[in-house]
Amino acid sequence: AGTEDGLDTRFCRPHADHYSRHGSPYRPSYGAREIAPYRDAALAWLEAHEDDTYVRNAIDRVATLLQTSGPRVEAFRLRGLSPQDRAKAAWARLRNAAVDPRRVVAAWLAIEMIIRDDPQAESKIEFKRVQAAKLIHKMASGTHKRWGEGPNVKELHVYPRSRGRVLRHVGAALEQATELLIQHRAAALPRPFPKGDQT
Numbered sequence: 001a002g003t004e005d006g007l008d009t010r011f012c013r014p015h016a017d018h019y020s021r022h023g024s025p026y027r028p029s030y031g032a033r034e035i036a037p038y039r040d041a042a043l044a045w046l047e048a049h050e051d052d053t054y055v056r057n058a059i060d061r062v063a064t065l066l067q068t069s070g071p072r073v074e075a076f077r078l079r080g081l082s083p084q085d086r087a088k089a090a091w092a093r094l095r096n097a098a099v100d101p102r103r104v105v106a107a108w109l110a111i112e113m114i115i116r117d118d119p120q121a122e123s124k125i126e127f128k129r130v131q132a133a134k135l136i137h138k139m140a141s142g143t144h145k146r147w148g149e150g151p152n153v154k155e156l157h158v159y160p161r162s163r164g165r166v167l168r169h170v171g172a173a174l175e176q177a178t179e180l181l182i183q184h185r186a187a188a189l190p191r192p193f194p195k196g197d198q199t
Helices: 013-022 032-048 051-068 082-097 102-119 125-137 165-179 179-188
Strands: 143-147 154-158
Touching: 032 102, 051 082, 051 102, 051 165, 051 179, 082 125, 082 165, 102 125, 102 165, 102 179, 125 165, 165 179
Parallel strands: none
Antiparallel strands: 143 154
């Protein structure tokens, strides 16, 4: 079995595909409704602590990732690129979309927070990396072009696939950028819900 990304040969095809997309062969990704309160709380916390040395460090490191990601690559030109180059292209798309680095840092914090509060959380770091990468992948995830006017208008919408080694590279880079912040401030991260209540 395994996946076309060569990620694993231990699972049947459905589980291997699930693993490629979600970072776990069994645990599904967190849904938008589940993660939204954590993203909002994480962003508000970052904004309230912008003068904190470790908050500033994480934001600056993400800004560096965006600025050093190289030229923008259109989504329909990604075919044939290595996973590393596709990951760089994902950062470049975020930069071109002028995504605030604080939103990117907040994505990692949100995953840290929801896993902390999840009694059945997947504990492997790969799951965390993939979950965070999927969040930022959606912030600027495609190429959109439009030609002509009126009834002759033509449109092109291409979205890169959110799966495989690309997510692992994006997630690992984000983990490294936020490493000091998590190391020194994880205990101070807010709880959107009372402890044990995520309803």
